[in-house]
Amino acid sequence: MRLVNLSITLGLTCVLSGCLCMGCFVPQLPPPPKTQIDDWERSETSSEVRLADWQVCGGQKNGDVPRNPKNAVEGENIQQAFKRQNAEHQRCLIRKGYHYIGLCSTEYWKTMPACGTP
Numbered sequence: 001m002r003l004v005n006l007s008i009t010l011g012l013t014c015v016l017s018g019c020l021c022m023g024c025f026v027p028q029l030p031p032p033p034k035t036q037i038d039d040w041e042r043s044e045t046s047s048e049v050r051l052a053d054w055q056v057c058g059g060q061k062n063g064d065v066p067r068n069p070k071n072a073v074e075g076e077n078i079q080q081a082f083k084r085q086n087a088e089h090q091r092c093l094i095r096k097g098y099h100y101i102g103l104c105s106t107e108y109w110k111t112m113p114a115c116g117t118p
Contacts, residue, residue: 035063039102039114040093050098057092058085065089083108090114 037054045053051063059065069081076084090100090113104115111117 036065036102037063039100040098041101042096042098045098053093053096053098057096058089083112087113 037050037059040050040054042050051061054063055061065086067082069078069085071085072078072081073084093100094113100114102109102114104110104112109115
């Protein structure tokens with residue numbers, strides 16, 4: 001009887017703690033989502049200065065670019081306005097000495113200043 005109680009106690013302890021024969025299973029939190037500012041770097045620049053430059057160039061405080069384009073040119077649809085605004089933002093960062101370290105694998109990014117298009 002004592003062996004049965006010990007087995008039950010040990011079994012419940014393992015199951016409730018997340019540890020089994022193959023090891024412990026501790027849930028891990030997913031990494032924080034990457035923002036667009038993370039794809040830009042300039043040597044010897046602190047994250048605070050980078051964020052300030054990002055915002056001066058038209059980026060948002062959270063490290064992304066605005067999703068709703070401002071000052072649309074006549075005849076421009078929302079996608080064209082967003083792309084133009086994003087390109088202006090990238091040119092501003094490039095003028096400040098930043099380099100894009102993100103991926104240039106999509107057709108959209110291949111046409112942007114960050115990936116070498118003027």
